[in-house]
Amino acid sequence: MSATGGTVFLVDDEPGMLKxxxxxxxxxxxxVRAFTSAKTFLESYHAEALGCVVLDVAMPELDGxxxxxxxxxxxxxxxxxxxxxxxDIPMSVRAVKAGALDFLTKPVKDADLLRAVRxxxxxxxxxxxxxxxxxxxxxxxxxLTPREREVMAHVVAGELNKQVADALGIGEHTVKVHRSRIMxxxxxxxxxxxxxxxxxxxxxxx
Amino acid sequence: MSWVTFIWSMTAxxxxxxxxxxxxVWTRQRDQWANLVFSFTAAAAAGYAVLDMVxxxxxxxxxxxxxxxxxxxxxMLEGVSIAWFIRLxxxxxxxxxxxxxxxxRALMLVLNFVPGPNFYFREITSLQPMPLLGELISRPHGMLxxxxxxxxxxxxxxxxxxxxxxxxxxxxxxxRRAWVLGGLLAVGFSLALVSxxxxxxEILPSxxxxxxxxxxxxxxxxxxxxxxxxAGQLSRELVESQQRMRQAASAADLSLWEWDIVxxxxxxxxxxxxxxGIGASERIxxxxxxQSVHPDHREPTQRAVRHALEVSGELEAEYxxxxxxxxxxxxxxxxxxxxxxxxxxxxxxxxxxxxTERKKAEVELTQQRNEFAHLARxxxxxxxxxxxxxxxxxxxxxxxxxAQAAQxxxxxxxxxxxxxRDILADIVSEDERAGEVIRRLRALLKPGQTQRLPLSVxxxxxxxxxxxxxxxxxxxVTVHTALAESAPQxxxxxxxxxxxxxxxxxNGSDAMAGxxxxxxxxxxxxxxxxxxxxxxxxxxxxxxxxxxxRIFQPFYTTKKDGLGLGLxxxxxxxxxxxxxxxxxxxxxxxxxxxxxxxxxxxxxRKP
Numbered sequence: 001m002s003a004t005g006g007t008v009f010l011v012d013d014e015p016g017m018l019k020x021x022x023x024x025x026x027x028x029x030x031x032v033r034a035f036t037s038a039k040t041f042l043e044s045y046h047a048e049a050l051g052c053v054v055l056d057v058a059m060p061e062l063d064g065x066x067x068x069x070x071x072x073x074x075x076x077x078x079x080x081x082x083x084x085x086x087x088d089i090p091m092s093v094r095a096v097k098a099g100a101l102d103f104l105t106k107p108v109k110d111a112d113l114l115r116a117v118r119x120x121x122x123x124x125x126x127x128x129x130x131x132x133x134x135x136x137x138x139x140x141x142x143x144l145t146p147r148e149r150e151v152m153a154h155v156v157a158g159e160l161n162k163q164v165a166d167a168l169g170i171g172e173h174t175v176k177v178h179r180s181r182i183m184x185x186x187x188x189x190x191x192x193x194x195x196x197x198x199x200x201x202x203x204x205x206x
Numbered sequence: 207m208s209w210v211t212f213i214w215s216m217t218a219x220x221x222x223x224x225x226x227x228x229x230x231v232w233t234r235q236r237d238q239w240a241n242l243v244f245s246f247t248a249a250a251a252a253g254y255a256v257l258d259m260v261x262x263x264x265x266x267x268x269x270x271x272x273x274x275x276x277x278x279x280x281x282m283l284e285g286v287s288i289a290w291f292i293r294l295x296x297x298x299x300x301x302x303x304x305x306x307x308x309x310x311r312a313l314m315l316v317l318n319f320v321p322g323p324n325f326y327f328r329e330i331t332s333l334q335p336m337p338l339l340g341e342l343i344s345r346p347h348g349m350l351x352x353x354x355x356x357x358x359x360x361x362x363x364x365x366x367x368x369x370x371x372x373x374x375x376x377x378x379x380x381x382r383r384a385w386v387l388g389g390l391l392a393v394g395f396s397l398a399l400v401s402x403x404x405x406x407x408e409i410l411p412s413x414x415x416x417x418x419x420x421x422x423x424x425x426x427x428x429x430x431x432x433x434x435x436x437a438g439q440l441s442r443e444l445v446e447s448q449q450r451m452r453q454a455a456s457a458a459d460l461s462l463w464e465w466d467i468v469x470x471x472x473x474x475x476x477x478x479x480x481x482x483g484i485g486a487s488e489r490i491x492x493x494x495x496x497q498s499v500h501p502d503h504r505e506p507t508q509r510a511v512r513h514a515l516e517v518s519g520e521l522e523a524e525y526x527x528x529x530x531x532x533x534x535x536x537x538x539x540x541x542x543x544x545x546x547x548x549x550x551x552x553x554x555x556x557x558x559x560x561x562t563e564r565k566k567a568e569v570e571l572t573q574q575r576n577e578f579a580h581l582a583r584x585x586x587x588x589x590x591x592x593x594x595x596x597x598x599x600x601x602x603x604x605x606x607x608x609a610q611a612a613q614x615x616x617x618x619x620x621x622x623x624x625x626x627r628d629i630l631a632d633i634v635s636e637d638e639r640a641g642e643v644i645r646r647l648r649a650l651l652k653p654g655q656t657q658r659l660p661l662s663v664x665x666x667x668x669x670x671x672x673x674x675x676x677x678x679x680x681x682x683v684t685v686h687t688a689l690a691e692s693a694p695q696x697x698x699x700x701x702x703x704x705x706x707x708x709x710x711x712x713n714g715s716d717a718m719a720g721x722x723x724x725x726x727x728x729x730x731x732x733x734x735x736x737x738x739x740x741x742x743x744x745x746x747x748x749x750x751x752x753x754x755x756r757i758f759q760p761f762y763t764t765k766k767d768g769l770g771l772g773l774x775x776x777x778x779x780x781x782x783x784x785x786x787x788x789x790x791x792x793x794x795x796x797x798x799x800x801x802x803x804x805x806x807x808x809x810x811r812k813p
Contacts, residue, residue, distance in 0.1 A: 014604070020608040061684075
């Protein structure tokens, strides 16, 4: 039933809660891995895993917020859904500011939880996709000739063909040829797409 | 009438009178053996005087010899009975010396009756008239027996004995009075010795023994009369002292009592009767007394009495009685058991005090302490309310999630019924857990009466840690426990002891609020030995003020919004459990404080 792939990592120090959440998520067809402490989760998690974390805030030793911090520090981009017994506002603000996707209070309604988990997995998938596309763009961009890169920089800066030709001291027709070859190599149909691709590649910031 | 007749019969008369008087005294007081011996001595002296008087007028030597034989017999008994008298009267003297005197005198008595006129004369050849007080009396003339030497010897022994008695008695009592009697008796017998010697040399017409005896009798009689006088004086003093005692007792609201165990009869002052609701003329025995005690306390009271009679010899009992007006009064009775020589209890004497007011104050104090303790519990729990809500929320959340999972499982085709069954089992156990939390909370919030039940110390600690769990997690405190394996038990009130430990645990956590989370360690330890169990709660926090005892004073607090009542109430709870509560800095680690609760743990738990 799950719309998107990926594993739900459950972390809660209360075994009863962990079991119940596992049952609920598994009944909905999610792949679930349950951990009774943040420490055991960190030990078995590896960065390539696709999924999201459902995290209890109040836990002995390493609590939910600290775990979130650790993950961020090590550059892991797992979407996090927080669960808390007594959610107070400052805590949720801190969590959301630090990138939490959602902050749910126990007892949580199943629909809310499932929606949050789906959204988190969706986000995870999108992130994965985004990363994949960016990598592809970089690869394509690296296939351009130095001249084509120069032309592309001017084009995405919004200059007309004539301006580009003047700036580079080449003929206007040559610019047109470069443009169509660039569009072909990068794999975009329109100028707008090319501009977006350039943004993603971090061009034009210079 | 002649002087001789007059003096000798007067002597006999006085002796007889005195003897009769003291014989009467003895018939009233059968244990006064000195009086009986005295009256016998006096009677013998009277007999001697009469025989002596008749002998002075004897016509023939044979008649004189026979009369003197009897007079001498009485004289011998006389000496023995005087020796016994001083022994009985002054309760001193060497017994072997006394028996030697008796033996010697018995020998003399036997020799007195062998053929011949008497012990004194082997033969009386003639009677010579001699003048005495204006008339002529018969003075025997003849041969003395060689064994007459025994006479002065026995006198010497009696003198020695009298000196021995006087010496021992005066040394023992520290009074010199014994010397008056013993010394004068010794002097009397010395005179007798001299008079017999003079008589033997025919210098004296008579031995004048009757008169000597009379003087000794008078001396002894005087001593005995002094006793009678003293007894009178004592009885007057006794009456006065009894009166004083009764006044003092009534002023102090005491009642005096005495239980004659042999006759099973209890005497008590009016106050005692009034208190126990017993009429003024009613006879009281032990059963009647017990009837006045509140039924619930009869058995313990009886046990206290039995203990006093059989073991301790001192009675101490506290019991409520139902007085005439139907009110219940608390009484404390204290008494001493008196025993006979064989150790059999004869009577118990003592006093009773009405302690109703004290009891009432005690009850009020306990009530007040309970109320305070309750108040403090409510305050502690309200501090914990957030964590407790979480503690209750947790099972509810688990139940909800499980139920929702079950709903989804049931909607599937085919439904996973085995999983649903597991879910339902979990729901039941989580619900029970929630119920347990509520039950514990309700118990702590209830303003209950103090109870005294055997409790497991380890269980109390585990209970408290469960209540405080969420709070401790929330504060980042790590708990370590080291509980005694012998599972010590104490007698006490579960809720109040939980309260004490909860307070100590929360105080410890508060003290560590300034530490980095990795340095917030709370250690709970129980040690069990020698009838005591010690619970120690140790933190790594900010430590004690310079005077640790101040923290147990009411209204002393280091917390911003503290009332400063927690620890004083904890200490009063522990004291009410006959235990101690104190704090000391952690010397070894130089960080934080340890609170100790020490409680009596009488017996090991039976396996």
